[in-house]
Amino acid sequence: MVDHPRARKLADRIKVIVAQMLDTRIKDPRLGFxxxxxxxxxxxxxxxxxxxxxxxxxxARAGTAAALESAKxxxxxxxxxxxxxxxxxxxxxxxxxxxxxxxxxxxxxxEAHRRDAxxxxxxxxxxxxxxxxxxxxxxxxxxxxEDA
Numbered sequence: 458m459v460d461h462p463r464a465r466k467l468a469d470r471i472k473v474i475v476a477q478m479l480d481t482r483i484k485d486p487r488l489g490f491x492x493x494x495x496x497x498x499x500x501x502x503x504x505x506x507x508x509x510x511x512x513x514x515x516x517a518r519a520g521t522a523a524a525l526e527s528a529k530x531x532x533x534x535x536x537x538x539x540x541x542x543x544x545x546x547x548x549x550x551x552x553x554x555x556x557x558x559x560x561x562x563x564x565x566x567x568e569a570h571r572r573d574a575x576x577x578x579x580x581x582x583x584x585x586x587x588x589x590x591x592x593x594x595x596x597x598x599x600x601x602x603e604d605a
Contacts, residue, residue, distance in 0.1 A: 489513050491511055498546060522550065
């Protein structure tokens with residue numbers, strides 16, 4: 458989404474402004490423990506998508522989403538004041554799915570590690586179905602014939 462240096466710079470600035478606003482100025486009791494994880498601004502600088510995570514359960518996430526939606530106007534006006542751009546971008550708040558994805562990946566990695574350990578235990582107890590070395594070797598009598 459962000460491929461222009463100006464958009465990346467604006468996104469970084471918006472991230473700082475929104476984090477400060479959530480920390481100091483927004484006093485909504487529904488607002489949970491919020492972390493702004495990323496901000497993406499379109500190339501035309503018209504829209505900004507703000508990604509955030511909330512520490513807590515689904516109820517805390519829902520309350521935080523409602524608090525952010527109600528404070529969107531105040532946050533946007535502060536973004537406009539501090540950035541000084543001609544047109545302040547429209548803000549959209551999105552709950553970041555990174556923690557859930559990370560938890561899923563952690564579970565998959567733990568399962569893979571468990572299966573690797575199980576396979577290693579089976580490998581340690583395994584025996585050969587036939588001889589240890591299944592390849593035929595020339596007989597010693599062939600060596601004696603060549604010497605004669």
